[in-house]
Amino acid sequence: MSIAEVDTQPVIDAAEPPAHRLEQRVYRELCRGGGVAYSAVVVRRLPNGVCLEGVVRGDSGSFDPSRSALSVPGVREVLNHLVHCDGASGTYTR
Numbered sequence: 001m002s003i004a005e006v007d008t009q010p011v012i013d014a015a016e017p018p019a020h021r022l023e024q025r026v027y028r029e030l031c032r033g034g035g036v037a038y039s040a041v042v043v044r045r046l047p048n049g050v051c052l053e054g055v056v057r058g059d060s061g062s063f064d065p066s067r068s069a070l071s072v073p074g075v076r077e078v079l080n081h082l083v084h085c086d087g088a089s090g091t092y093t094r
Contacts, residue, residue, distance in 0.1 A: 025072045034063065
């Protein structure tokens with residue numbers, strides 16, 4: 001959120017969404033993806049987008065978390081640090 005000081009009173013830019021709204025929208029969009037479950041997911045705001053961290057479990061073959069996050073207005077860049085756990089073999093991949 002951009003804040004400018006004017007006579008020691010903070011002025012909040014009305015064009016910016018309240019804190020965490022963008023992160024919440026991205027998280028909700030990720031949860032709409034079928035065939036996968038998330039564990040300990042963290043969505044962090046970056047200057048041009050978000051960073052995704054956590055564990056994805058299930059068949060993510062047809063679901064792209066980055067594309068899903070990019071569909072949220074205001075997200076222009078995604079750093080995908082999610083770790084995929086294949087349920088069948090129990091192996092983890094980045």
